[in-house]
Amino acid sequence: MKFIRNLFALACLLNSLSALAAFDECRDLFPDQKIPTTHQVGRDLCFDSFAIYYSPLDKKPIFTVEKLNKEQLSAAHPRRSNQFYEEARLPFSERALLSDYRGSGFDRGHNAPAGDMSDERSMAQSFSLANMMPQARQNNQGIWAKNVEEPTRAYIKRVLGDIYVFTGSTGNSGSIGKGHVTVPSHLYKLVYDPNRKTAWAYWVENTNEANMSPPISYQELVQRTGIDFHLPINGKADDASLKNTEPLPVKAPKKLLGGWYPVFFDDYETNKVNGLITQAKAGRIASIQIQYDRNSDLAKKVASQIEMQGGIAANLIQSSPPDSTNVSYERNRVTAIVHSK
Numbered sequence: 001m002k003f004i005r006n007l008f009a010l011a012c013l014l015n016s017l018s019a020l021a022a023f024d025e026c027r028d029l030f031p032d033q034k035i036p037t038t039h040q041v042g043r044d045l046c047f048d049s050f051a052i053y054y055s056p057l058d059k060k061p062i063f064t065v066e067k068l069n070k071e072q073l074s075a076a077h078p079r080r081s082n083q084f085y086e087e088a089r090l091p092f093s094e095r096a097l098l099s100d101y102r103g104s105g106f107d108r109g110h111n112a113p114a115g116d117m118s119d120e121r122s123m124a125q126s127f128s129l130a131n132m133m134p135q136a137r138q139n140n141q142g143i144w145a146k147n148v149e150e151p152t153r154a155y156i157k158r159v160l161g162d163i164y165v166f167t168g169s170t171g172n173s174g175s176i177g178k179g180h181v182t183v184p185s186h187l188y189k190l191v192y193d194p195n196r197k198t199a200w201a202y203w204v205e206n207t208n209e210a211n212m213s214p215p216i217s218y219q220e221l222v223q224r225t226g227i228d229f230h231l232p233i234n235g236k237a238d239d240a241s242l243k244n245t246e247p248l249p250v251k252a253p254k255k256l257l258g259g260w261y262p263v264f265f266d267d268y269e270t271n272k273v274n275g276l277i278t279q280a281k282a283g284r285i286a287s288i289q290i291q292y293d294r295n296s297d298l299a300k301k302v303a304s305q306i307e308m309q310g311g312i313a314a315n316l317i318q319s320s321p322p323d324s325t326n327v328s329y330e331r332n333r334v335t336a337i338v339h340s341k
Contacts, residue, residue, distance in 0.1 A: 026051045029067050031164045031194055034230040036063065045089060045130055048261075049122040050112035052130055054087075056094035058182035060133040063168035063227065064111040070157050078120040081264070083330065084108055086319060087130035088289045088337040089260050096129040098319040100177025109135025109187075111167040113149050124262045133169045134176050134183040138208035147212045148189050148202045159193060166190040170225050173206065190221055192231050199231050265302055265334040273305050276336065280310030288314045289337040299334045306336075 026046035027033045036053070040062050045052040053062045086095050101108050111131050117123040125131075135144070156163045171185025184206050192199040201221040204210050216224075218233055263272055279285050288306060292299035296318070303314035314336070 021053050023051055029065050029164075031192060031229075031231060036166070036227050036229045038062065038225075038227040040226070043090065043094075045087070047112075047122070047125045047128075048119075049117060050126070050131075052111070054090070054130050055182075056090070059094065059096040059100075059179055060182060060184070061111045061131065061168055063166050064131065066112050066116055066165045066167075067162050068116060068156050068165060069162050070160070072118045073116070073153050073157050075118055077115070077118060078123045080114050081120075081124050081127055083124065083262070083264055083333060083335060084127045084129060084132070085262055085291055085335050085337060086317070087128045087260070088287075088339065090130065095179070096132065096181045097177065097179050098129065100179045100181045101132075101134070102177075104134065104176035105137070106134035106176055106183065107137045107140040108132040109140045109144070111169075113167075115149060115153070116165075121261060124264070127262075133187070134181055135187070136206050136208045136210070139187075139204070139206060139210050143210055143212055144187065144204060148204060152189060152191055152202075155191065159195070161193075161195045164192040164194070166192075166229060168225070168227075169206065171206075186224075188221060188225065190218070190229065192218075192229075197233055199233055260337060260339050263336040263338060265298060265336065266330070266332065268298060268301055273302060276306055276338065277310040279338075279340070280306065280312045284341055285310075285312060286339040286341050288312060288339070290314050290316050291319055291335045291337060292316070293319060293331040293333075295332040295334055298332070302334060302336065 021035055021042065021044035023030065023035055023044045023046060027035070029051050030036075038053075040055060041057070042062050043054045043056060045054055050064055050066045052064045054060075055062050084098060086097055108129065109132060110126060111133060112126055114123060114126045117126050152165060167189045169184030169187045173183045173185045175182050187204045187206050188201050190199060190201040199218040200215040201218065203213065203216050203221070203224070218229075218231060222228055263276065265272065276285070276288065280288075290299045290303045299316055303316055306312060306314045
């Protein structure tokens with residue numbers, strides 16, 4: 001039955017999705033603006049500092065990409081927000097939900113790490129559930145953080161220029177939640193240095209008992225994942241694979257790159273509400289979703305003020321996320337998910 005359900009869901013998705021992601025708003029995050037190709041069907045999502053190719057079937061990233069450098073990682077970093085939120089850009093049926101992770105025993109594992117984010121907006125955006133994968137808890141807090149993420153940052157801080165980092169997961173070890181979020185069997189992080197034309201990948205089993213093994217080659221990662229990242233390694237590029245992937249002109253960055261961004265409320269903050277009302281009156285907001293856990297009074301007050309003064313509907317959604325050993329959700333906090341035009 002599970003196979004039939006997945007087959008039907010995939011057939012439905014094929015009618016509305018493409019395996020050729022465009023990433024029109026953030027193509028400059030990719031090496032030479034060349035987008036990886038894969039048979040996996042998904043949706044492309046742009047954020048300020050990273051991009052995601054997202055699987056509506058698995059409800060987790062197929063891959064994420066970041067463009068990082070020494071200056072970014074050496075600068076003072078914002079406080080970790082720890083405020084996970086559901087990705088309002090995605091149709092409800094395609095989203096991972098906060099409730100999917102509750103009691104699952106798995107961490108909400110970042111693909112684009114919060115530790116890479118250099119400003120408060122990027123930090124907040126990195127907690128979108130579209131950026132999460134069900135990750136074994138000790139794996140996430142141990143081997144992955146200490147033996148994959150930290151060495152990657154250490155390398156970037158040692159070299160000059162931009163380094164491109166792709167993160168993703170593959171395989172199927174079951175699912176969690178009513179939304180059937182796929183639990184991957186393996187995780188990977190691909191590091192590409194365009195100045196040296198070199199790349200390598202960390203490959204880790206998604207278990208609490210996983211052991212660290214030496215990095216694998218770029219070619220081996222392509223074979224294991226079926227994703228062609230179109231990287232010219234050692235100065236040589238596969239002309240056939242790069243055919244028809246000429247870079248598009250870089251567009252001027254938008255003020256609200258990616259379209260969606262969260263605004264957090266711990267109390268009723270007039271300046272934040274007025275800011276949203278001003279944006280709505282100016283026609284810069286397409287829609288607003290108000291997410292809350294326990295503080296329904298605050299959520300309703302924020303929503304009503306936006307609707308009355310901004311002239312735009314604010315949809316209320318209640319979600320109760322799970323706590324983990326190192327993350328405690330501020331349950332009285334209200335999050336406005338804003339879709340900008």
